[in-house]
Amino acid sequence: MTNTSESDGDAPRVPVVCPDCDTTSRVPLSDVADAVERHNDQLHDGDDVAEVDPDVADRIADLVATELGLLEDGD
Numbered sequence: 001m002t003n004t005s006e007s008d009g010d011a012p013r014v015p016v017v018c019p020d021c022d023t024t025s026r027v028p029l030s031d032v033a034d035a036v037e038r039h040n041d042q043l044h045d046g047d048d049v050a051e052v053d054p055d056v057a058d059r060i061a062d063l064v065a066t067e068l069g070l071l072e073d074g075d
């Protein structure tokens with residue numbers, strides 16, 4: 001019924017900010033959890049310093065939900 005469009009090769013990118021390093025890096029949505037963990041592990045002894053930009057965190061939740069098809073209530 002609903003046309004789901006899956007676009008390969010054009011993954012949405014998510015800004016990850018680290019106030020300690022004063023850096024922002026954009027990583028593919030599918031890599032964001034790993035990237036944050038690796039950054040904090042390597043540079044901050046595992047402390048949760050770097051994180052997804054709070055401004056877009058809400059939209060990311062929507063993106064993820066869309067990617068997983070959670071927004072479609074298949075009946």
Ligand SMILES: [Zn+2]
Binds near residue numbers: 020022044050
């Ligand atoms: Zn950092």
